[in-house]
Amino acid sequence: MAGVRRRRALGLLTFGASAATAATAGALWPNPTARRAETVRDRWGAPTPTPTPVEQENRSAGRPWPPTDDRRPGVDDRHRQIQGYASVTSVAHGQTIDFHVAVQPAGAYRISIVRLGWYDGAGARELLTSSELTGRPAPVPAPDPRTGTLVCRWPVSWTLRIPDDWISGLYQAIFTSADGWRGYTPFVVRDDRRAAALCVVLPFTTYQAYNQWPMDQVSGRSLYYGYRAGMLDYDRRALEVSFDRPYAHQGWPKHLDRDHDFIRWAERNNYDVTYATSEDLHLGRLDPARYRGIVFSGHDEYWSRPMRLAAERAVTAGTSLAFLAANSVYWHVRLRSTADGRPARLLTCHKTSPDPWSDAAGPTTYWRSVAPDGSTAEQGLLGVQYNGIVPTPQPLVVSSAGHWFWAGTGLADGDRIPALVGGEADGRTAGYPEPVGGTGTTLSASAYQNRAGLWRVQNTHVYETPQGGVVFAAATLYWTMALDRAGHRDERIQRATANLLDRMTRPR
Known part of the structure; x- marks a missing residue:
C-alpha cells in the first residue's frame, strides 16, 4: 500500500493534550543504499514459492537499524531522559496498544513505529510517526515489600490501533524527545487470521526476567539481582517482576539481539513466518x-x-x-494478572528460595526440580x-x-x-x-x-x-x-x- 493510503488506514486513538496523527514516514533516518543480496535459498536451489506476506513486506524500502543519526549518547537509568513501556507484549490487527512514556525534564516528544526485518539489509521499515506529544517526568515506584516488584503506574501517553495491513513481526516503538534523546520498547504484531508455515515465538518472559530497570545502583530489581551498597546482589533480587516498566537504559532488552539475528536471516531467506510471544503461548492465543x-x-x-x-x-x-x-x-514461572485484571503482566520465580505461594503447577524453581524425582526436567x-x-x-x-x-x-x-x-x-x-x-x-x-x-x-x-x-x-x-x-x-x-x-x- 502506498504511504498515504497506509497512513489513512491507521485509525489512531489518542489521549492527552496533543492529538496524535501519522506524520510523514522516513523522518528518522536517511535512505540506505539499495541493494539486493543473494539468499541462502538462491545459492542452494530451493524452490521459490508464491511470495508470502513477509516476503512482500521486505520488498518495501527500509531504514538502517539501529538508527544511524543519534545526536545523543544512549538514554541512561540515572537521568531517564525518555523511557516508556507498552501495555501488552503482543497485539493483533484491529486491537489497541497503549504506550506509557516519561520525559525528564518535561518537554515535547514523538513516537515512531518501525518493523524489524530484512529489507535488503537495512533492517527496519518506518511505518508512522506521531504528531508532537508532551511528556513529563514519572517516578520510580517503591518496591513491593514482600516480592521486590517495581510496578510503574504511569498514565497512558498514546494509544495506537493496529491497522489491518500491518504484517506480523517484531516492532519497536521509538520515543524521541525534542532535544534528541531516544528510547525504545519492543512489541509484537501477531496475525490471528492467517496460519503461516512457521511461528516465531519471542521470549518476552526472559526479556523481563533479566530487566534490571532502573540500573541506577539503587532501585533496580530483576529476577537476578537487586542493589546493596551500589553493587548487584542476588539476595536483593525481586521474586516477581512486572511488565509495566521500561526496559533498562535505552529500552533494548538483554538477549533480544539473538532473536533479531534469526529474524533478519529468516526474512532474508523468504521463510513463511509469523510472530507471537511467550505470553501468547501461555494464554492460549497461540495454537x-x-x-x-x-x-x-x-x-x-x-x-x-x-x-x-x-x-x-x-x-x-x-x-x-x-x-x-x-x-x-x-526456570518454572507463574504469570499473574494485575489488580485491574490485565493478564500475564506479573512474572513470578522464587528460584532457590522457598515458594510460599506454590500452586498445583508446583514451585517456581528449576524445571528439573519441580517434581522431586526429576521427571519434569x-x-x-x-x-x-x-x-x-x-x-x-x-x-x-x-x-x-x-x-x-x-x-x-x-x-x-x-x-x-x-x-x-x-x-x-x-x-x-x-x-x-x-x-x-x-x-x-x-x-x-x-x-x-x-x-x-x-x-x-x-x-x-x-x-x-x-x-x-x-x-x-x-x-x-x-x-x-x-x-x-x-x-x-x-x-x-x-x-x-x-x-x-x-x-x-x-x-x-
Missing part, C-alpha cells in the same frame, strides 16, 4: 497446531506450566519445534538440558555428519566450527528423562570447561517423532549469531538451519 513448526529463536529460559503443556501437546500432534539457543525451559521435551556457562567461546565439534541436518555443509565427523559454543551450553544428561517415542540424534559433541573449571560436553540434538515432526535444540547461545551477525556468520550453520526449517515446513 501450535495451526503451524507446521514453532521456532523459539532466542534465549527462552523462563517457562510457565501452560507454556510447557502447549509445547508438549504440539509435539504429540506432529508440530515441529526448534530451540535455537541454550538453557531453554530452565527440560530434557524430556528438548532431548538435552543446560549444563553450564561457557566462559570463552569454543568450537562446535560435529558428529553424525551423515544426518540430513548436515546435508550440503561439507562437514565430516570431528570437524570443528570455530567459536560456536558460547555463552551457555546444553548436553545430554544421564539420569534425567528422554523424549518418549522419538528417534534422537546427537549432532555435536563439544568439550568445554564451565565457569567452575569443570569439563562438560555440549550436544546439539534433534529427535524425530512418530507423528512426523522434529524437535531440535541448538544447545549454544551463539547459534543465531552464525546466521546473521557480522563477524560470526558461518555458511555451514546457515545451510544446516535451512535444512532444519525446510524439514519442519514440509507437508506431513
